[in-house]
Amino acid sequence: MEQPLFDVQPSVLSGETSDIYFLRARDILQAEGLDPVVAMEVFPSRAGLLCGMRETMALLEKALPHGSEVWALSEGDRMQRKEVVLRIRAPYQSFGIYETAIIGVLAHCSGWATAAAECTEAAGGIPIVSFGARHAHPAVVGVMDYSAVVGGCQSCSSVIGARLAGVSPSGTMPHALILVMGDTAGATLAFDRHMPPDIPRVSLVDTFRDEAEESLIVARALEGRLSGVRLDTPAERGRVTAELVKEVRARLDLEGFKDVKVFVSGGIDPERIRYFIGNEAPVDGFGVGSHISGARPIDFTADLHEVEGRPIAKRGRVPGITPNPRLRRVL
Amino acid sequence: MEQPLFDVQPSVLSGETSDIYFLRARDILQAEGLDPVVAMEVFPSRAGLLCGMRETMALLEKALPHGSEVWALSEGDRMQRKEVVLRIRAPYQSFGIYETAIIGVLAHCSGWATAAAECTEAAGGIPIVSFGARHAHPAVVGVMDYSAVVGGCQSCSSVIGARLAGVSPSGTMPHALILVMGDTAGATLAFDRHMPPDIPRVSLVDTFRDEAEESLIVARALEGRLSGVRLDTPAERGRVTAELVKEVRARLDLEGFKDVKVFVSGGIDPERIRYFIGNEAPVDGFGVGSHISGARPIDFTADLHEVEGRPIAKRGRVPGITPNPRLRRVL
Amino acid sequence: MEQPLFDVQPSVLSGETSDIYFLRARDILQAEGLDPVVAMEVFPSRAGLLCGMRETMALLEKALPHGSEVWALSEGDRMQRKEVVLRIRAPYQSFGIYETAIIGVLAHCSGWATAAAECTEAAGGIPIVSFGARHAHPAVVGVMDYSAVVGGCQSCSSVIGARLAGVSPSGTMPHALILVMGDTAGATLAFDRHMPPDIPRVSLVDTFRDEAEESLIVARALEGRLSGVRLDTPAERGRVTAELVKEVRARLDLEGFKDVKVFVSGGIDPERIRYFIGNEAPVDGFGVGSHISGARPIDFTADLHEVEGRPIAKRGRVPGITPNPRLRRVL
Amino acid sequence: MEQPLFDVQPSVLSGETSDIYFLRARDILQAEGLDPVVAMEVFPSRAGLLCGMRETMALLEKALPHGSEVWALSEGDRMQRKEVVLRIRAPYQSFGIYETAIIGVLAHCSGWATAAAECTEAAGGIPIVSFGARHAHPAVVGVMDYSAVVGGCQSCSSVIGARLAGVSPSGTMPHALILVMGDTAGATLAFDRHMPPDIPRVSLVDTFRDEAEESLIVARALEGRLSGVRLDTPAERGRVTAELVKEVRARLDLEGFKDVKVFVSGGIDPERIRYFIGNEAPVDGFGVGSHISGARPIDFTADLHEVEGRPIAKRGRVPGITPNPRLRRVL
């Protein structure tokens, strides 16, 4: 994954996405002629995987004057509860209005990356693809899928997310294609006819028939070109079970389709992943949706700890810089 | 709240934010020369407040050809689990690639609006302001705060959200202002000097001193011009308690400051709101942050139920249109 | 249900099925020349439906000498915890060795009948058929199914139980028939060819294909002669869900098979029955297996309360007859 | 324990105890002229001790034609959940109607044996006697007590069970004997007068007096011939406690009756056994009733996996023979 390019939106730069009281504070300080150099420290409310730091840096590089200092952990680093992950030392007016945006970016991205990491840790090497684009507002689909890849996902389903993360987007076929074409094998053959050869042929086998039956029908129809099947059994049919995976695997093997992979999606989360692995279901890959895309953001807090070199802090905090040898100077 | 204007982002229109398999399905159907009129239905996975419908309509108005039909519930309507809230009847290729975006918008916005409604219901008439901008990615701060207002919030802290929702943004003063100026009363007097007269003077009274002590100091300093105080006691000092609110109220009243309101923020959620109300704490307004901004999206599902007039459905669904007399034709 | 004929087994009459210490006690009392008239009372350890009384009476009629008294509740009566349901006043030696058999019959039969009643109460009028023969030793299959009918079941699957209970045995078709014939529709047509016309044509639709798909295939094949389908989805496929029942019903109705009934079996118990009813699944009948056949027996206790007219009792009991106006003299 | 002789009941051989649909399936297949060789496999729904295999074999020996194969685990073997414990390869019509009886025998007997094994494991070498005859229908008392001995019980109370299991039946004296004779010491002396010398003199000491007091009275009366006392304190007197056992032991020892054993009965189950052992109560033997006799049967399932040599299986199962190296050919 190469270095992504994060553009700073004009609405962020202008302060429109900020809490209004930061804009008012800026106006008051300007009127009073106050612009001290301050040190602000940022820490999370719970442990997790830090994400959003590259996007944050893109903003700070635009905002901070020459001579400012930024110390930080890196994108994808583990962070402890209340650990300082970012320290900015600069004139307050240059970045005060961006407090909202900075900790907002970190909150959402770290939440997604941490949830993805929970899945990849549970999966112990079995690939995970982020399928959550459909459960997130399109304005954040890109950063959501980017964060999922930072958290360990092999790929993601959205085009924009894959581009940000520097991976190839991944997908099989939607139920809609099969319903419009009226037949799973027919739809898979059409996919095979029209798609470039490097795109794996993975058929979705729960639309019309029992999954095990349909897997065999499709595998026979593709005559060796089938890459895999995806099981996505709805809750109305009892969801995918470990036994179903084993049976589909066994029936494919019995007919000689040992190379056809079995992918599982639908309500997958770390607990479900552990269920499949604990029951020795031979899953070749998981698609994870709302566990990642709907992950709760990790709240961050930003505090001033120095004003013009003097240690200071609000009640409940310790005045002065909080030592953290893990921080590296990045600006 | 007047009709907001939702622009459709180019990356949405181009399909970049879509799951890639919808783009592939479109290419396959084009190659096969198939573009039947289909009926797609959309329903939520749990009950809540429907939000995002205006933004969805802006997209559909651009995408659908003349002669298409759209039936829907309205922005802000209550919806039941699995209730059909949107039905589109149109040529599949005209909107198939937007399935990701449509249910993504509804998922995130309905999640935020529903969480806001939980707070406003708990508060029983005491105003709520959305303070969650700092815990959300700036790309969705606007729609998040808009959704919070749809869910019953009186106002919100972000400029962009307030504009979308047609309300005035709301805020008091940040800790940073007080720390930079070194004194709460001084900061509040500066606020009073420089801000337009229609902006309420609300002081944040937990930065340096005990809240009750600071409230009286600020109230005396502003000589009648103080609108309110905001209590935001950090967890390190035991958070805001019902007894603290009562005591601040009593001490203000004892000195004649009966018009100074008491606002509460910091970790507020419906349970905490009920705690304050159940203990008869005289709160004049709540600021709610991550309960709204970090609300879990409400997953939506989109299913084809008709292809060229024929009832059809995947396994687990009933073929044909699902009757719902609450739907009204909107296109 | 007419009066069943319960034969007393020779091994019961001879005392072989008794606890050996009753036989020894009889020998000792004979040697001592003691045979007082005693009153023995029998009560259950928990509330339930009394069953086994007819079989008990068949034994007592054989055992007791002229002049004995028996007071009892009736077969199928509700009984309270510790309520006296049977009182025998007779010479001790005439029936002492049958204590084991009497309370054993009542324990097992009342356990089965009570479990059946739990199901029929949960089902609120939807017929229940006892399918538990396969989970019980064949030596008690008859009394088990008889007890199930006493507890409210409409019918049962075993021939012997149906005969004892005076009902027609009930069944659909086993998976084995379908597997041997290789096709569900074919097996159902064979059933239709060879079975007398008064036996309902009910097809088991989960052997090879998805249940909804198979239901339609069979219904079409039988051209109006299909009585019903039975859903018995195994746990490996997520068991039968309320949504599956609704969908099968809807798909049958859509094709005009409104008279084809939908029966459900597989792990059914009162909780599952309430789940289907609570979710408004249109079930036409339930098959209940091990909830009835594996029901825990209701332990009964037999105590002497009088010896030659004198009130007596062991520690922990009150000497003398326990009044119970519900008892009627039956011998 | 020598090889028991299990007679096959005529009602089992005739199919009367079978589910009626197996009889109908047989009639249909006969009418169609179908009698393929099939392989049926049987597995339990939970782990436990396999029992009932001897009785099952008695039936199969009568039913199967020459050339059939039976592979099985042995009576008393540990079995895992879903482990194949029995495989029959034979013409379907020769044994299809016995599916009900085969898995019914295994279910009930394995349930009893497994419950007995739970007790003997908890008791760690302290003998257990099955006292459950009074809580089971007399038609299964024999196989129940037989299964208890397979599960590790030293003996049982029923004559028929002891004969099946090849052990001597065991018992002390019933409350009824003591109540009829009016005195515990008197009843024990009568027992001593009239019973053969090889039957241990064990007195039941809770009928009229405190157990510790009565134990000493009886021990003194029997002048050295007392083998043991049985404590069976009813719930109305707080059941037997560990402290009671210790005190009776201590008082017997103080008067020199160190050889008189202390047996405990009444609501004994593995948890109670662990309670006594954990509290170091010197118990010499336990009588266990309804924990064994009322044990829930272990449901078994029988599936066809081959028809005329072709692997086959219903949905949810894997076609073809399930490998299990523990199976041995027994026919």
Place this chain on the structure above:
Amino acid sequence: MEQPLFDVQPSVLSGETSDIYFLRARDILQAEGLDPVVAMEVFPSRAGLLCGMRETMALLEKALPHGSEVWALSEGDRMQRKEVVLRIRAPYQSFGIYETAIIGVLAHCSGWATAAAECTEAAGGIPIVSFGARHAHPAVVGVMDYSAVVGGCQSCSSVIGARLAGVSPSGTMPHALILVMGDTAGATLAFDRHMPPDIPRVSLVDTFRDEAEESLIVARALEGRLSGVRLDTPAERGRVTAELVKEVRARLDLEGFKDVKVFVSGGIDPERIRYFIGNEAPVDGFGVGSHISGARPIDFTADLHEVEGRPIAKRGRVPGITPNPRLRRVL
């Protein structure tokens, strides 16, 4: 119950039982020449029955100078959590050192009285006697039993408590008397010989024999003079059960001893009382020990709310007098 006389101990008056910092505060204020009139308010940390007020008043009457005011609730009044139960307005030096003693008396006495009230409420009219003297330090046995009577007990076992509370002490006979005399009936006859006729003859019937057996032996021996029996079965014998009470009652009635009462002691608390009443055990009286004597004291807090007429309060309290219309002026 007439007005008790509470002496103030010299060690209390001298301040020896006080927290030393009150003595130091007095010395400092004397050295500074400060002795303002203050108002002190006292409130409990949880709801309950107020007790100890008479003893508190005895101290205040000695301590306070003429012109002081005391407002209070009455001995035995119900009090709410945080309700002001006592307000003293007097020169601080006159009573400051007694804060420890005042709230200590109220804490312990209110704890005992509240626990007693829990029992008498549960008993619904059945008399309760406080038997807790043996579980409390003898220095507080008198006030403990006094408080129990304030809480609704009919009597108590200690001589000193009964005198303080103005009732007759109550007791039956100790196990020691019976063990020394070697026989329960003999001990009861000796009691009958030597005790004045107005003392009820209540025999303790669990020392040597089963309670039901011993009750009848004693009742017969006393030939009509037996007032009652006390059941005190130890945990080693399963404690007193509701069934035991019923059986003893029934056996006494069967022999004509309808006037002999049945008392129950041993681990009695409100839950056990409700158990006996809920199971309709005919108990004529309960002896309650450590539930009352070991009751957790109810912590009280004393706060200054006025100094020389000025409202004042520490953080966390509201300055000025707390209105409570239930308070009456008592000094």
Place this chain on the structure above:
Amino acid sequence: MEQPLFDVQPSVLSGETSDIYFLRARDILQAEGLDPVVAMEVFPSRAGLLCGMRETMALLEKALPHGSEVWALSEGDRMQRKEVVLRIRAPYQSFGIYETAIIGVLAHCSGWATAAAECTEAAGGIPIVSFGARHAHPAVVGVMDYSAVVGGCQSCSSVIGARLAGVSPSGTMPHALILVMGDTAGATLAFDRHMPPDIPRVSLVDTFRDEAEESLIVARALEGRLSGVRLDTPAERGRVTAELVKEVRARLDLEGFKDVKVFVSGGIDPERIRYFIGNEAPVDGFGVGSHISGARPIDFTADLHEVEGRPIAKRGRVPGITPNPRLRRVL
């Protein structure tokens, strides 16, 4: 801690604090001319720290005639549940009436000492001071604080308890002093002016201002003479938190007050102590109140086990002396 002198109260010696039935038993035995030598054993109902033995011995030394024996564990010894901690062999009449007082002293004192030991164990070396005098009746404040020191407390707040335990009483300053003087720094300076130099200057810093702010004000005012600050934040302000302790420590250190200690009080119990230590709060000492003073007494039981050399016991106990090699002869 030197040997304390425990006076025996006249009301104890006279038997006034005894259960009346012991006095009656004495009268009956005198009338019958019975005064056998008996052995009485005393054991606790739960494990803990034995306390009250010195006071018990003071009573026994007065009561027992020459030739009596007393065997016992020592003050402060650990004891097991049901372990014999005291055995008296003496003529019954010499001490029978003191059973109430003996086990009452042990119950209360062992309860307090055990609760104190729970705190000192949790604190792992951080000093604990008993602050519970205000929650206990003044008649037992002395023995309560004595027991707390036996349980490991470094000191206590009451003068009388400290004298009994042979330690110096400990205390800081009450809120009342600060409220009367109107200012924390002023009160602390007055304390410093008037108290002897060996009494540590510890200021209570939560009366008027935020604790961190007030700590610095007082530390500056005392110019190096401040020994420590006590944090006692009320529940209305969220109680003392680990973060508050850390912050006060950090702010004191930042201004050079590294020698000023931080003490914590207010609702402290073992769980709270573990919370502070587990969160690495630098606490220099804890004040513990009602966890010690309100500790539930440990019930003791006294049983006769020998009468004139004969082993004897009531039902539920084993006759004769209970061996315990830990007992030593103390009289």
